[in-house]
Amino acid sequence: AQSVTQLDSQVPVFEEAPVELRCNYSSSVSVYLFWYVQYPNQGLQLLLKYLSGSTLVKGINGFEAEFNKSQTSFHLRKPSVHISDTAEYFCAVRWQAGTALIFGKGTTLSVSS
């Protein structure tokens, strides 16, 4: 069965500092990988996705993630965060032959000045 583990439930950082949000998944088959962001009382917005090809994926708002098949990881990074990046971030996987997204429990990123 597929599962997603987000290793940090909360990540506090100062503005303009770099950040990494960690995500590991378990699956015996090939998967697609996604990062979504959720602002308070809003739905989910796709930040970036890995379907195939280059393992370094760039997304919106300056975020990027690297797919590491051997470590089954898909960590999200940003070199310099802003106050406006404060939100909940979800890593998700989808079995290539499936349809449902399997989400992690989320990481709360709190950016302070």
Next chain:
Amino acid sequence: DTGVSQDPRHKITKRGQNVTFRCDPISEHNRLYWYRQTLGQGPEFLTYFQNEAQLEKSRLLSDRFSAERPKGSFSTLEIQRTEQGDSAMYLCASSLDGRAGNSREQFFGPGTRLTVL
């Protein structure tokens, strides 16, 4: 704005009552999904439709839950005899199934927050 819309945004009901939520997907999208998100958790898949056909249901979708997409456009999710454990955010998403058979990105609506008293 042509994104996914959901109505209502908030619903407060008493235990035992029935509730119905509506989702309007992006107009050309043929797949529609329902997820449930409880406090402190990520969204969990409930069910999905390809056009009007309901093709997959999670074991989370008990007999009290029913979803429809009668004309392959909007969808409704009904919960009968609500319980306090049904309190959650109900998210709808849609996607366009590509010719290769692989669905594209899922676009999410703002959700309906249900509170069962």
